Amino acid sequence: MNATPPTPASAPPKLTVENVSKRFQTERSQVHALDRVSLDVREGEFVCLVGPSGCGKSTLLNIIAGLDQPDIGRVTADGKPISGPGSDRMVMFQESALYPWLDVLGNVMFSLKLKPALTNAERREVARFHLKLVGLEKFEAMHVHELSGGMKQRVALARALAPNPRVLLMDEPFAALDALTREQLYGDIQRIRAERRKTIIFVTHNVREAVCLGDRVVLFSANPGRIREQFEIGLPRPRDINSVALAEHSTKITRALKSHLSSELAEVAE
Amino acid sequence: MKRSLTTLLTFLVLLVIWQELVHYGIWSHVLVPAPLDVAKYFWDVLRDGSLLSATGVTLKRLLLGYFAGLVLALPLGLLTARFKFVHDTLGVLALGLQTLPSVCWAPLALLWFGQTESAMFFIVVMGSLWSVLLATDAGVRNVPLLYVRAAQTMGSRGFHTWFKVILPASLPFVVSGMKQGWAFAWRSLMAAEIYITILTGFGLGNLLHYGRELNAMDAVVGIMIVIVGIGLLTDKILFSPFERMLHRRWGTAK
Structure with a gap:
């Protein structure tokens, strides 16, 4: 062992x-x-x-x-x-804790918006990169309630990875x-x-x-x-x-x- | 399209029946004006401009008072949700005053501001303020703690958390509170206009009042229709887009 x-x-x-x-x-x-x-x-x-x-x-x-x-x-x-x-140190919770007022891309960009060094284009690029990493690049414009439980957790994972913790x-x-x-x-x-x-x-x-x-x-x-x-x-x-x-x-x-x-x-x- | 046609036809048939009932004297025209009398009233007041100016006066009072109420209520609601002390004081006051129909403020408002627009403004503000405040408070309290904790791990703090997480998360509550506040403000303004005469402007309520004085039921019914129309329009213009957006994002309606 x-x-x-x-x-x-x-x-x-x-x-x-x-x-x-x-x-x-x-x-x-x-x-x-x-x-x-x-x-x-x-x-x-x-x-x-x-x-x-x-x-x-x-x-x-x-x-x-x-x-x-x-x-x-x-x-x-x-x-x-x-x-x-x-x-x-980013956290992923049991519930996705995604924000319903933002679309998928907006959720992944949330933490990036708090980084003043990035331009908006860079933020979008980073967010898209991480959505691709979890296989959801085609779903960036979806609303949270339209996603299945597994997809939600993938978005949450992308969101947690986006600020490169x-x-x-x-x-x-x-x-x-x-x-x-x-x-x-x-x-x-x-x-x-x-x-x-x-x-x-x-x-x-x-x-x-x-x-x-x-x-x-x-x-x-x-x-x-x-x-x-x-x-x-x-x-x-x-x-x-x-x-x-x-x-x-x-x-x-x-x-x-x-x-x-x-x-x-x-x-x-x- | 077909459905709206059905609606239109139904009301048209009802109007014709109503017209005939009055025309043949089955309904006394003293008690119920005929649709054609009401139409004639509309034609007259539209030509002399009195209806439009009254509508303008009323809408100006309503919008000014309502938006002032909103501007006051939102931050106050955030404060009652955030600070226990404010909740135990202002929150209790809000709960009490929300039950008070705001036209009850009329005697005091007249005493404090005289027969002025300020008195009207005050009554409308009192109508919308408390329910929006309480809805904001409830909305903030119902924001899942997980949203806030998630935001904190992403580096959000203080004002950022309040404006980017707590406020948007409480929107469904806030919007229904805004709608209720609008209904309260609208009702209290009508009551106040019937009850008080402000010399600087005659609103729809004043016209309704004079219709009663002159026993001109065609005018009374005509103005009631205008009031209903304004209510429907504001719902469509002011709130429907908002609610549709919320339903789409939160997935709360089909």
């Missing part, structure tokens, strides 16, 4: 999560979403965060995005602490899609990642999906949210989600996940 990582281990961590804890106060109870979580992500690495719902994996993603602040601990990108959201944060972006569309997107995301050299952190509760996409799979447990185990996935790329080798890996990880779940229950019972 611990095969050679696809990027040299000597590469300095791109993102460093140090000892991060986060609690949420709801009306009835307190949720300990993250408990002293530390994680290093190398430049160009594809890391999948896997765990049961409520294990804080999305919270961690939001903290790295700068949308939430940790209670304690800190997150640095290139050694600099993250103080807020920024277009060097170094880090892509993906929060269960394919969870709401049907299996066939999802499989196409697995192929697309691997191809785009190879072409565009991004560091990607991908949150999912689907182990198979994580094994298919990730260089490394990080297993979380819930209440409190902690990292339990990490797996390097050395399978050659591009990977096919239906391959036997991949199934073997995911079975192993699923078993580990289940054993952590039952030990968690035991802890709660104590």
